[in-house]
Amino acid sequence: MWLHKNQRTSQDLTLTRRHLFQKLGGVGGLALASLFRETGLGLSASPADPLLLSQAKIDTAQCHFPPRAKNVIYIHMVGAPSHLDLFDYKPELQKRNGQLCPDEFFQGKQLAFIRQQPSLLGTPSKKEFEFSRCGQSGIRISNLLPHLQQVADEITFNRGTYTDQFNHAPAQMMMLSGFQRFGRPSIGAWTSYGLGSENKNLPSFVVLVTGQVLGAGNSAWGSGFLPTVHQGVEFRSKGDPVLFLSNPKGIEAESRKRTVDAINKLNQRQLLNLQDPEIATRIDQYELAYRMQSSVPELMEIESETKQTHEMYGTSPGKSSFANNCLLARRLVERGVRFVQLFDQGWDMHNSVTDRLPTKCKQVDRPIAALIKDLKQRGLLDETLVIWSSEFGRTPMGQGDVKAKNVGRDHHREAFTTWMAGGGVKKGFVYGKSDELGYGIVEDPMHVHDFNATIMHLLGIDHEQLTFKYQGRPYRLTDIGGVVADKIIA
């Protein structure tokens, strides 16, 4: 049965959010409490002080399991970085560089671009591409990521991740919503739906983008058939950080306050007259909107950070950069935003992988490592799950002439590496193993559904229980799959 026992409760409370609860499956009580809090309805559990809210702990009794993580910072590398040159060291591949790939790598396989039997492509035998053993754990990470090497002991690498799709948009949807098609809720939306928000003044799911928007477009952080309050809200680095946030020309804050007061006065009158609880909600939303007009710019204002912090992240205030987004991510989880997702475009290296990879790594290495260090020093890493993913990996075979400088790697769905840090995962751990050439998986495979099930588990959610009935069937993030990878949980 997908009808949760909590559903009864929700129907009793429909007074306020009648549509919202019409089909509520979810973690139920917890989500409800959060929604009421988030929308500031006059229910008993409505602490007004945002500070108090940001420090609120998840009520563990309401989760399916004791949660290990409270918040998520999810970094998605759009286009798919070459995991073979970054995280999954393959000396055998280097040795056999230039040899035609085994038939079974090519025949009967679907490859996006490669059309003729390709040759194997090893990581270049150059100093900057070498893999060093890092930290206590001795995990090998490429020298292209010198800063990440310093925090290797915080990370679990999933070297046996795999997916079903090998084209960008469907694979992104697969990774981020559990379905290759459009129109399903994204992982952030599910999390928001299951756990709600902890900050009255900010959305529960925030998205930050560098470079072009990914192929899957806004659907990558959409709410699908879930109530739209759960969709990711993009905080932009150009123009208004949130659409329509700033007042139009000729209206300043004081004036805006007066207009919101007038709107709410008239709405209040209407509420008394009609007694439609939706009006009460709308009144609260106008107040929240007004508060967001100051809380969001305050959040985006990174100048206030110390010089040391800026140096650590490599941030430059006022500019749009991945580093700035990493720092913003910390500021967001500090303020109780449940799910922060960073997208970075430019990893789709069909050509010149050895030229382009170092450049991209330079952009992200320092800020990601800084984020992990910073969360740790602030005591936030234990309750914040930091995730690195991409829609798939890249082939151990070269695309184009492997002897040429501009050789690249094609899309590869059968084995790639994702990683997680903090939030209840093991420190300095490697899970899963790809074969000696990095083509398939030989140990502990982790399907996208397993990956997502594990994330949900760390948040205290049973991925099979968090469902929503739509078109006559209960849907969940993991479709009909998903096994929690217990081995990576600390």
Next chain:
Amino acid sequence: MLNLSKLFSIVGLACIVLQVNSIGDEIDFDKQIKPILDSRCAECHGSASREGGLRFTSRDDAMVELDSGKFAIVAGDPLVGSLVSRISSRDPGEMMPPDGKRLTRSEIELIVKWIGEGAKWSKSSESKHWSYVAPVRPVVPAIEDSAQLRNEVDYFVAKKLASQGLKLSGDAPIAQMLRRVSLALTGLPPEVEVVKAFLRNPSEEKFEQFVDDCFDSPAYGERWATPWFDAARYADSNGYQADQIRESWAYRDWVIRSINQDQPFDQFTIEQLAGDLLPNATEDQRIATGFHRTVTCNVEAGVHPEENRVNQVFDRVNTTGTVFLGTTLECCQCHNHKYDPFSQEEYFRLFSFFNNTPVEVKLTSGVSYDFYGPKMDLSVDEKTKLKRDSLIDELAKLKQEKERIGLAAREKLDDLKSKLASEVQNQITWTPLQILNFSTASGEAHRVLDDQSVLVGGLLPGTSRYTVDVSNELSLVTAVRIEALTHEELPGTGPGRGDVERPNFILSEFVVSAGSSLTAEVDEFEVIPLDESFADYSQKNWEVRKAIDGDQKTGWAIGQQFFKDHWAAFRFKAPLKLTNSNGRMRFLLDQNYGRGRTIGRFRLLATADDVSTLGVSDEIRNILKLEKLNAGQQKKLDEFLSKGQPELLKLQSRISVVEKKLEALKPPTTLVMQEMDKPRETFKLTRGDYLSPGKKVKAGVPAVLHSWNKELPDNRLGLAKWMVDPKNPLLARVAVNRWWASYFGRGLMASGEDFGTQSEPASHPMLLDWLAVELMESGWSRKHIHKLIVMSSTFRQTSQSNGDLNSRDPENVLLSRGPRFRMPAEMIRDNALAISGLLSTKMGGPPVMPFQPDNIWRTVGRNGPKWNAAKDEDRFRRGVYVIWRRAAPYPSFVNFDAPDRAACVIERPRSNTPLQALTLLNDQAFVEMAVALASTVVSRFEGAGELRTQLAYAMQRCVARVPESDEVDVLQQLYEVELSRLTQDRAAVDGLLRNNKAVSGNSIAELTLSERNHLAALSVVCNVLLNLDETINY
């Protein structure tokens, strides 16, 4: 390998089968079999679960092919189906039930006998879910106190209310009622004057007249098309990564037209599913098939066109199921439906109907795919048509002419192709020419190097002419070549002399003359005509041909590509034959640019080879390799071939002009469905995977629904006609329910997209059936049903609630009060545009781009036009005409729950968020509307009129009713504070009014200062009014 337990079980089985004949009378299913199935099997194979594709809910379900491809029961043959062997097996991996108590021997015997007798099911056990039985018109219930009731709808509703001890609330106040009706029917508010006139003398007849006027308004179709477009997932782009814009707005206009004309819903259905297959299909009927061309299409590099096609057909089947049958078929893509009586095989039988349209993705070049599928030209008006026809004639004539004089060019083309083919084998051999004498006009020093290149040094004059005499051993010369070479002694290594950092040279003129022998006198030499020039590289504006154009001011240069060797070759117009070998040639190298831009080291060479292909650029070479050329490539080739044929060039430019004119008059197109000549075979796809075809299936419809009339054609048209058969239990119910949901905010069936066994029961099942039958018997008239609804007392109730109703009927399921809910996104825009007086009533045509913030319309994809916010009336068109790009839908619509239209949506969520508040408060589009509303108010009173009257009028435009005095107090207070602020802040006034153009026909700039301040303060008040909950609810 057969293990021991299996062997035993088979031996045992045979014994049972031999014995069963001895059991007496025919099996009674209800008494003997059903209890076994219910108690032992139903947990995994019952109505709630369908493990392995098997369940025992009906005979059909039990006999259907399993997910494994086997059958559990084959009637009459207990040993063939897997059921008997599974229940008698002792193998833990095989036996059923897998745990718990095993079936007794006598139970197994009963089942064996029952299957042997044909596995008969009793009728009573086969009762179908209500929605799969065709509706029969229910009797309208009798109600004692019927004074308040107006039509049949009310009787059903009142009956249900009475059963809960409730009754209908009274009518809403007239102004609110007119507003509700007007918005519900047209998506636009009533005119203040119309409401006023009505209030002076209200009557039921006048109300009906008002309703009829709404039905007659073209705005009706615009309003009702929107929910249909959500269901039909209509958008203006392809979706996915590329998300190109594509033309199919004619379908959008067709839907609006069809709804306005009250096209019967059955016909509306047939034309969208299969208009193309109707005999003598009209243009409109073909346009209607755009319904199923709205599916998304992936043209990402690396896409597999067949996979994309199969996904599109899946979408067509699923959308057809949801929109017309209220049924979720998607589950059956991979396995038998877990809950509803649809099998995977039946899914693919439906799939077969849609499996005959062409692939819509095509590899166009390299790894680049394009959207590609049947589309049709729309007809154009007579004048345009005549103009087009005459242009088409003219073009044909010009092309004929070109053909005629182009014969030579074609021969040239064939010749070229064969030469290019042989060129690969025959590399051109260049022979260095021996230097006999070198002199310069300006006295530079020089040295002849071993390779016969000349290195120039010493004095650096501004300009120079090199005269080079050479001897030539070839008896035939077809072309000569000059190499400009680097040398370490040259500044920056050269090849020019003038500058260390920019060692360029300019070869102004290059002249060759020749004599037939070594002894010939120079003045006997003849200048050799050169007809083509080539170079490895030319600086922009200094192309190599300028070295032989006779103009000393122009020339060949190599700027930006310094420090490298370069070459230029010049072809002789006619090959030079030298009767004696060792003929002499003289080269003049004029370098007139100045500042020492002369060549530092050069070498001269000649060839006797065929150089006719020498000037063929890489671009032309690549074009020649293509099978089919696009317009641009054809033009390039034509230009190349017509070199030296000026009349051809002229003709070509005339052709281009005509083609351009034609392009401008090109009729718009729209996407349509089109059957292929030869239908595809359809296979059941294992686990829905297009690479794993299983059993072949024939087109057909699900058995649980009404039967297929044998007369119907075996194609989409047959399916469409089957769909609208009055025996269809779902179509009419699903349609009226969707309409009801739009009027009341909730359907009679809460899940409009699912009428299956897992759906919540209908709140008013009798009313649903009554309306469904009424729809069919009224000739499928949409307007008839809509009118029944809006004329009913149920719809006209006041939406005032109270604590009692809120607790007894919190979601208004019982309809104890009038509907009240937030408008859909487009209506919020349309309503505000109408209130403000800005609304454009222009209908149809290509989609429009109103104002939206920057950085939204990202060109994630290809072919994305720029977002240029319209400055004319298109800025104020209704929401239904706003361009719908799936990757970047209009942001204010998104904030109010509009879907991205990537997939069919029956019911939009209705959220209530701070982003909505921000949109209405701050979106420039709504701010412009607020200022426009203020202008409209000012115009109405021509500057006069008491302030409170103006404020009340502004509010009345928003909510239709006359505001109460305390409401006007709130507005007045705000106005006064704002006026004093704005009076002191000129910049704020200018800022607020900046985008608005006119008041009473006068431009804002012409207003007096106090008029401007008044307008600005009033605008702030109007901003409030457009944000009221009452303004965005109806």
